[in-house]
Amino acid sequence: MSTPVVELAGLSKAYKVGTPVETEVLHSLDLSLAEAEFAALIGPSGSGKSTLLNIIGLLERPTGGRLSIAGRDTATLSEAEITRLRGRSIGFVFQFHHLLPAFSALENVMMPTVIARGAPDDEAEAAAHALLAAVGLSAHAHKKPAELSGGQQQRVAIARALALEPRLILADEPTGNLDTHTADDIFALLREFNRKTRCACLIVTHDPRLAARCDRILRLVDGRLEDGAGG
Amino acid sequence: MKFRLPFAPLVALRFLREGRMQTALILAGTTGGVAVIVFLTQLITQLQAQIVDRVLGSQAHVVIRPLEEANRRAFDAPGFASIVEPRAQRLRSVDQWENIAGLAAGLPGVTAVSPVVTGPAFALRGQASKSVALMGVDAERYRRIVRMDGYMIAGRFAVEGPRAVIGSELARDLGIGLEDKLRVLLPGGRDELLVVGGVFDIGNRDLNRRWVFVTLPLAQSLLDLPGGISNLDITVADIFDAQTVADRLRGATGLTVDSWMQTNAQLLAALRNQTVSNNLIRSFVIIIVALGIASVLVVSVVQKQKEIGILRAMGASRAMVLQVFLIQGAVVGAVGSLVGSGLAFALLKVFSHIYRNADGSPLFSAELEPRFIVMAALVATLVGLASALIPARRAARMDPVQAIRS
Secondary structure, eight states: OOOOSEEEEEEEEEESTTSTTOEEEEEEEEEEEOTTOEEEEEOOTTSSHHHHHHHHTTSSOOSEEEEEETTEEGGGOOHHHHHHHHHHHEEEEOSTTOSOTTSOHHHHHHHHHHHHHSSOOHHHHHHHHHHHHHTTOGGGTTOOGGGSOHHHHHHHHHHHHTTTOOSEEEEESTTTTSOHHHHHHHHHHHHHHHHHHOOEEEEEOSOHHHHTTSSEEEEEETTEEEEEEOO | OOSOSOHHHHHHHHHHHHSHHHHHHHHHHHHHHHHHHHHHHHHHHHHHHHHHHHHHTTSOSEEEEOOOOOOOOSOOOTTOOOOOOOOOOOOOOOTTHHHHHHHHHHSTTEEEEEEEEEEEEEEEETTEEEEEEEEEEOHHHHTTTSOGGGGEEEEOSOOOTTEEEEEHHHHHHHTOOTTOEEEEEOTTSOEEEEEEEEEEOOSOHHHHHHEEEEEHHHHHHHTTOTTOOSEEEEEESSGGGHHHHHHHHHHHHOSEEEEHHHHTHHHHHHHHHHHHHHHHHHHHHHHHHHHHHHHHHHHHHHHTHHHHHHHHHTTOOHHHHHHHHHHHHHHHHHHHHHHHHHHHHHHHHHHHHHOBOTTSSBSSOOOOOHHHHHHHHHHHHHHHHHHHHHHHHHHHHOOHHHHHHO
16 A cells, blocks of 8 residues: 555644643544545534644644645755745635636636746646536636536635645535535535545545545544544 | 735735725825825926026026226325225226137136126117117027027127127117117217117017126227226036036136125025925925824734734744835835825816916926936835834834734
């Protein structure tokens, strides 16, 4: 088996460290996510799901333990290297309102490329068009997010997350604000890309129906992980 | 718009375009500020140049004169009281003036040296007698001290033999014109019949009434100063170097050397005060414009928190976010300076129509020197960058997690 995409060993996270109100929200988590694995992360509100996702997404640093992304130990990386690793290896799908409102759907999808490689060329634009076509939005490429429906926005967000062919996709309640039918579509889309590109996916969701359709269910309760097989 | 810019300018321009009202406001502020500065600078520069030009239009930049004569006590012993009366200053020549003229001409920055013999005389015609200043000059050389050719209203500025050049007021007072005769009477009793070869109007009534130009040898003989001259007039390349040149000449010759800056000390002080107040106004305007840009960008950073967070999550570094906001400041400054220069030009045009001299000519011309536009563009862009610094750093320091959650 190849190197895990995500590897946590004894990872913990505390806030307000060193003060009398120090609170540990994640307690010594161990987790390994392999290539092409499709996992759901569930748990009650306030259990630390978002914090864990932010840490794996390199937006926050853990206070203890070890975190490796794509085989690289993140503790030894500088701020700039972390930023680069995040840009190249991780694609984020947030709740639907996290597109850049000033840019069209196409421009949103090209943005990770622009950040990573500078001014785009025709090739980058063609790739973005292909991604939009893959999520079924060719006709809406030049619309601003405000002109798109919630489901369409989330499709754009997925296309954007895939722009640099990341090893890992992190989705924070990607279907949270969508009706059941649309939610199923979005979920199916993620699953499709997961099979096609073999990227690992970690999806935070409140929807047990969707969680049941994942390969693996990780339950976070009071800052501790319980591992279980999916449906 | 084609999506072809690199990250920072692309996002900066888009943010500016998106925040229409805010962008319009800071652009308006910057434009207004630049317009005021450019307009004021151009106006004051022009007016000052005009004043200096007018003053220096009829006088030499530097004048060398003989030292004044002073009486001295024969001996200075205790027990004697003595009264030393100031001595009457007679007309004397500059000693060795040919050498001194050569020395002055060799100094860096000196463009012309002209010997002048000047002394009092009366201009007579019929019953009329007017007191005048006889000026013995070499027309060729004197032209380069005072641009007489530009002031001539009749004839030419040329003196030879008995031909003289007089001012318009004197011509009117005596009722004479070109080729008419005119007698001058010297205090010593000498007199001479002159022929009017030219009439000038130098723009100063007093000088128009008093100056009578004749040849150098004629003036020398009439004033009893054979071979001598009463002063050396000097023109310098940069008028504000006049004092330095005068100091050097004084050191080298030991003679009395005055620059226009000393003889017009009050004018110079007034010009300096004007420049200082102009600088003060400019500084205040720059500060106000900078505060305007900074405050709008601070608000923009807060409004764009979420976008900044998203961009950071997509791999944009702190430096990239910093650049996005710095570029916004610089763009506002640069665009504001160009539009502001245009506005300043319009203001100059409008005001040059409104404000006119007594004779109806415009007080100043509606010209804008390119160097002021370049200066405004540079300063405004730098001010824009500087005022964007604090908001940009705030944006760059923002925690992406907090930003996204907000």
